[in-house]
Amino acid sequence: AQSVTQLDSQVPVFEEAPVELRCNYSSSVSVYLFWYVQYPNQGLQLLLKYLSGSTLVKGINGFEAEFNKSQTSFHLRKPSVHISDTAEYFCAVSENTGNQFYFGTGTSLTVIP
């Protein structure tokens, strides 16, 4: 069985400050890891994904994440946030490349001017 824990339900941060959104997972098998963003009244958009290879993954809009197998974590970071980054962020795992995701409960990022 797989599960995803997003440790912070809400993260307020000032514009141009750095941010880290935390994600931990549990699985009995190797997993693939994803971060999605959801803007109000929208579907989900892929930010980045880890399938294999380098543990530091770069995505769109300046986001990056690091896969840490020993700590079973996949935290999302951005060095300088913008007002437009205000959204809900979801961490997800999949045990194959079949796009059958298990999502966390989400982190609401609010960027304060």
Next chain:
Amino acid sequence: ETGVTQSPTHLIKTRGQQVTLRCSSQSGHNTVSWYQQALGQGPQFIFQYYREEENGRGNFPPRFSGLQFPNYSSELNVNALELDDSALYLCASSLYRARRNTEAFFGQGTRLTVV
């Protein structure tokens, strides 16, 4: 704009009724997945269809059923609606080829309210 369209965008149903939600996948995609997102929660995987066959199912009762058509569009049917079925229903499409799936693209969802 992902090319995945869902209809309707909103609807209200009465407890006990049946509902059909529709999803048109992105051009060239042959796999469709459905997710239920309750208010304040992450999406939960309902099931996936590939080549008109169910290809994986989450922890949802049999009253949640689906179809995929030859043009790869899909329907989600829910019978005997319950109040807890109120949620945003998301559809995602991707291309399965050479034993791998491409990135999944999500539609904007259908907001179902059961009263």
